Amino acid sequence: MAKVLVFIDNPGQVLKKASLELLTMARSLGEPAVAFNGELHDDVAAALAAYGAQTLYRPSATDLDDYLVGPKASYLAAAVQTAGATVVLTENSAEAKEIAARLGIKLGAGVITDVVAVDTDGTAHKSVLAGSYTTTAKATTPVAVLTVKSNSITPEPAVTGTAPESVTVQVPETATAASARVTARTEKAASGRPDLTEARIVVAGGRGVDGNFGPLEDLADALGAAIGASRAATDAGWIGHDAQIGQTGKTVSPQLYISAGISGAIQQKAGMQTAKVIVAVNKDAESPVFEIADFGIVGDLFQVLPQATAEIKKRRG
Amino acid sequence: MKIIVLVKHVPDAQFDRHLTGPGNTTDRSESILSELDEYALEAALQLIEARGGEAAGNKVIALSMGPAGAVNAVKKSLQIGASEGVHLTDEALAGSDAAATSLALAAAIRHLGADTPADLVLTGMASTDGETSLVPAQLAERLDLPQVTFASSLELDGARLTARRDGDTHADTLEATLPALVSVTDQINDPRYPNFKGIMAAKKKTITTLTLADIGVDPAQVGRSGSWTAVDSADVRPARTAGTIITDEGDAGIKLVEFLAAQKLL
Ligand SMILES: Cc1cc2nc3c(=O)[nH]c(=O)nc-3n(C[C@H](O)[C@H](O)[C@H](O)COP(=O)(O)OP(=O)(O)OC[C@H]3O[C@@H](n4cnc5c(N)ncnc54)[C@H](O)[C@@H]3O)c2cc1C
Numbered sequence: 001m002a003k004v005l006v007f008i009d010n011p012g013q014v015l016k017k018a019s020l021e022l023l024t025m026a027r028s029l030g031e032p033a034v035a036f037n038g039e040l041h042d043d044v045a046a047a048l049a050a051y052g053a054q055t056l057y058r059p060s061a062t063d064l065d066d067y068l069v070g071p072k073a074s075y076l077a078a079a080v081q082t083a084g085a086t087v088v089l090t091e092n093s094a095e096a097k098e099i100a101a102r103l104g105i106k107l108g109a110g111v112i113t114d115v116v117a118v119d120t121d122g123t124a125h126k127s128v129l130a131g132s133y134t135t136t137a138k139a140t141t142p143v144a145v146l147t148v149k150s151n152s153i154t155p156e157p158a159v160t161g162t163a164p165e166s167v168t169v170q171v172p173e174t175a176t177a178a179s180a181r182v183t184a185r186t187e188k189a190a191s192g193r194p195d196l197t198e199a200r201i202v203v204a205g206g207r208g209v210d211g212n213f214g215p216l217e218d219l220a221d222a223l224g225a226a227i228g229a230s231r232a233a234t235d236a237g238w239i240g241h242d243a244q245i246g247q248t249g250k251t252v253s254p255q256l257y258i259s260a261g262i263s264g265a266i267q268q269k270a271g272m273q274t275a276k277v278i279v280a281v282n283k284d285a286e287s288p289v290f291e292i293a294d295f296g297i298v299g300d301l302f303q304v305l306p307q308a309t310a311e312i313k314k315r316r317g
Numbered sequence: 318m319k320i321i322v323l324v325k326h327v328p329d330a331q332f333d334r335h336l337t338g339p340g341n342t343t344d345r346s347e348s349i350l351s352e353l354d355e356y357a358l359e360a361a362l363q364l365i366e367a368r369g370g371e372a373a374g375n376k377v378i379a380l381s382m383g384p385a386g387a388v389n390a391v392k393k394s395l396q397i398g399a400s401e402g403v404h405l406t407d408e409a410l411a412g413s414d415a416a417a418t419s420l421a422l423a424a425a426i427r428h429l430g431a432d433t434p435a436d437l438v439l440t441g442m443a444s445t446d447g448e449t450s451l452v453p454a455q456l457a458e459r460l461d462l463p464q465v466t467f468a469s470s471l472e473l474d475g476a477r478l479t480a481r482r483d484g485d486t487h488a489d490t491l492e493a494t495l496p497a498l499v500s501v502t503d504q505i506n507d508p509r510y511p512n513f514k515g516i517m518a519a520k521k522k523t524i525t526t527l528t529l530a531d532i533g534v535d536p537a538q539v540g541r542s543g544s545w546t547a548v549d550s551a552d553v554r555p556a557r558t559a560g561t562i563i564t565d566e567g568d569a570g571i572k573l574v575e576f577l578a579a580q581k582l583l
Pocket of ligand 1: 205206207208209229230231232233244245246247248249250260261262263264265266267268271281282283284287299300301302352353503
């Protein structure tokens with residue numbers, strides 16, 4: 001059976017949903033193992049076992065986080081060799097994609113990013129050109145490296161749990177030689193809302209919110225949604241850059257995307273048009289966002305959103 | 318100092334884009350200089366200008382790999398202010414994936430650094446067609462250079478480079494020693510436009526054409542044969558069509574909730 005290695009980097013106290021999805025996908029492709037980095041908390045260890053990890057690889061070095069990407073790729077390459085893995089699965093974050101990129105060169109392995117599904121024969125499905133095409137692609141090399149978008153499959157624990165054996169992987173001494181060093185790190189305050197790329201519902205605001213995300217936050221809280229933004233809103237400093245959706249921000253494909261005060265420029269659409277359902281609220285009936293909205297409201301977001309929030313609360317009693 | 322900026326000729330995202338080339342490759346007929354590379358070019362120009370510009374022996378080389386038309390990305394870079402242009406072009410390159418692309422670009426960068434190695438290789442954060450962000454990281458790996466990617470700021474003090482990188486959960490300050498590879502985001506600067514003077518000056522600048530033979534790459538290592546991934550199928554996703562549009566008459570918020578309820582999204 002194919003050995004499938006899932007890379008899990010610094011999960012903290014609990015395993016993210018995205019990691020559970022990767023483990024579930026790994027089981028559908030072969031025998032799952034985990035290459036882990038960071039502190040292993042009990043909850044995380046328990047989840048890895050429940051999701052069927054056969055082996056847990058951990059790095060001999062503890063300073064991988066002090067460098068950008070390179071040493072993690074060296075560790076992962078050593079883990080793939082130790083495990084004899086033929087498939088590597090990682091998240092689709094910027095950093096994970098870069099680790100995958102370098103791992104690919106180290107192993108002579110094809111890398112496919114933005115994957116949403118994998119067939120048992122290794123065929124990967126993804127969408128390209130800002131969601132205008134769906135493609136299938138395959139690595140032609142003995143090892144395949146796939147970065148998988150979150151929300152691609154429903155996580156399910158294994159029928160029978162495991163007691164994964166822990167194996168230390170020797171990180172090559174040269175791993176940090178030509179690497180950029182992280183000299184300072186500022187943690188961002190957690191919003192308490194769902195993670196943008198994992199959220200089932202996203203409420204996004206643009207220049208039209210005019211500095212006031214309050215009505216969007218209220219609606220997001222009523223819906224259990226994450227908050228997103230256009231570049232105009234992040235550039236204006238009304239909300240952090242990590243909320244930006246689009247070509248140079250995040251790509252999201254939630255069940256529901258509510259766009260408020262956003263015109264719908266091509267670079268914004270690039271990040272959200274694979275959402276299942278799109279709702280748009282905009283004062284200007286000519287806004288391009290209405291070309292792709294399933295439900296469009298020509299109106300003032302400061303009227304429409306609070307009314308919707310109140311109505312949701314009323315219905316829920 | 319010597320800076321190599323990678324510039325890609327990509328289909329203009331303002332128009333419909335198609336995968337109708339051989340082997341599901343991109344149709345490049347309506348192509349432009351990738352917008353995201355303009356930020357890298359601007360960063361390079363600012364760095365050399367702060368060091369006395371070309372007069373002080375600094376230069377910015379714009380390097381593009383691609384078919385005949387890709388020379389337009391090089392020309393535009395020269396108009397914006399690059400000192401020299403290089404166009405790597407060879408039939409055997411067609412259909413290269415990120416791994417094959419990074420192999421060819423790494424060889425071209427080594428070739429261009431044969432007498433004086435480049436101090437910096439600068440790229441955009443992603444191409445606006447493939448959008449994988451794989452190539453900068455793969456180039457750093459192949460060239461064994463420190464990788465400073467997704468930089469939203471960049472400072473140089475002698476051979477010491479400092480950059481800021483904005484992650485999801487944290488922001489990092491990165492430090493590396495030159496030579497290094499840096500990719501920059503669209504947050505780093507406001508790219509300049511070519512002006513009349515720049516357009517006239519560009520006519521006198523040289524564009525060197527390189528083939529695989531010039532950079533010592535075996536054609537079998539690139540193109541579809543040298544790629545490590547293959548695209549098997551490409552299907553146009555049905556374009557989204559507009560649904561119901563209503564104008565607020567004082568109850569649109571309620572109608573919105575009714576719509577969500579009907580879609581079972583509440
Ligand atoms: C290289 C590059 C990369 C880019 N990357 C991204 C990206 O990743 N993401 C992104 O979003 N953009 C990106 N952009 C920018 C993009 O081109 C647009 O400029 C941006 O998306 C516009 O944001 P906006 O819709 O919020 O603002 P605008 O275009 O100014 O639209 C504001 C909208 O709000 C409406 N409005 C105003 N007041 C109200 C109100 N009270 N109620 C309801 N509606 C109201 C207006 O009618 C208008 O349609 C990029 C651009 C470039 C060049």
